[in-house]
Amino acid sequence: MLFHDEPWPDGTPSWVDLMVPDQAKAVAFYRGLLGWDVQAGGEETGFYGMAMLQGRPVAGIGQTPAGQEMPAVWTTYLSVSDVDKAAAAITEAGGRIVVPVMDVMKEGRMAVATDPGGAAFGLWEPGNHTGTQVTAAPGTSAWNECMSRDYPAAKAFYEKVFGYGVDDISGGGFTYSVLLLGGRPIGGIGGMPTDVPSEVPSNWSVYFWVADADASAAKAVELGGRAVGEPFDSPHGRQVRLVDDQGVPFLVIAPNEQSGKPEGWDD
Incomplete structure (x- = not known):
């Protein structure tokens, strides 16, 4: 098991999260399968759950917001030091921004994009949250x-x-x-x-x-x-x-x- 506390280099898959209709059901499934301790955030986070190993974050599990139709999928986030610049480069290269750049409190800034083939991925500009902090376990x-x-x-x-x-x-x-x-x-x-x-x-x-x-x-x-x-x-x-x-x-x-x-x- 290795710990990683610093921001990941630009382009590195630094975080994964899951948005599902039933968050509690997902928490029980992945706790049982992968041994995660999932800690839910407050109302201001939408009660977003942080999956922890050895007290450090490794993934996220969230509840699909009411009234929003979103596919239930694991999303891979690529680390970037400037999410606005990355979003502009994606559009210029033929991709599409499907969730505009936004601040996530003081944790970081994010967007969701699709490549020219339609595959969706996230962008994460780290703030307090740098991404997964545990590897090789x-x-x-x-x-x-x-x-x-x-x-x-x-x-x-x-x-x-x-x-x-x-x-x-x-x-x-x-x-x-x-x-x-x-x-x-x-x-x-x-x-x-x-x-x-x-x-x-x-x-x-x-x-x-x-x-x-x-x-x-x-x-x-x-x-x-x-x-x-x-x-x-x-x-x-x-x-x-x-x-x-x-x-x-x-x-x-x-x-x-x-x-x-x-x-x-x-x-």
């Missing part, structure tokens, strides 16, 4: 990726707006690039596989670290969710796609012999 974010129905356009967009380098690892009908900042992998972007139903839009996904992917899949089912397929091994860990008890997809991944344990992982 069960219950923390492990990876964030954009799967796009227009991979060339999306790839060019993120390179232009955030200055990412790319490491193309495509092959065998698989189209995917690792996004790099200063030579360090911080996320991925891929082409939507052909077997994905046409109604599934381009999207950003979040992976959470777990100690045991098989046990987590079984636990998700016990808590009212479901597994999409069986856990499988990859060079990056043993992983499985899950859906929570309100229909929200996400993935979990556990270290395996191929991947080894990430730096800072407790034995």
Whole structure:
């Protein structure tokens, strides 16, 4: 387990949150699955819940505001030092701002955007809240990726707006690039596989670290969710796609012999 107290470099996925119709139900599900202690804020925050590990924030769970139709999804936020500048760059590069830049009390400033393929993501300019403060442990974010129905356009967009380098690892009908900042992998972007139903839009996904992917899949089912397929091994860990008890997809991944344990992982 590693702690991180400083603002994340521009372009780094620094936070994830979930907005759902039933916040209490989501809190119970993810507490049971990932071991989070979720602490609700006051009325001024909309009772936004901060998921904590070792007393430090790792994710957010909020209630969909009354009267607003919003998809129940995990949103990935990319850290930026100037959200207004980032929003302008997104528009110039062919993206769209769908939630305008706003202040979030003294915690920071945010916006929500979509890339040219329609995948939604957030921007976070840190104030008091810098983003996730724990990594390399069960219950923390492990990876964030954009799967796009227009991979060339999306790839060019993120390179232009955030200055990412790319490491193309495509092959065998698989189209995917690792996004790099200063030579360090911080996320991925891929082409939507052909077997994905046409109604599934381009999207950003979040992976959470777990100690045991098989046990987590079984636990998700016990808590009212479901597994999409069986856990499988990859060079990056043993992983499985899950859906929570309100229909929200996400993935979990556990270290395996191929991947080894990430730096800072407790034995």
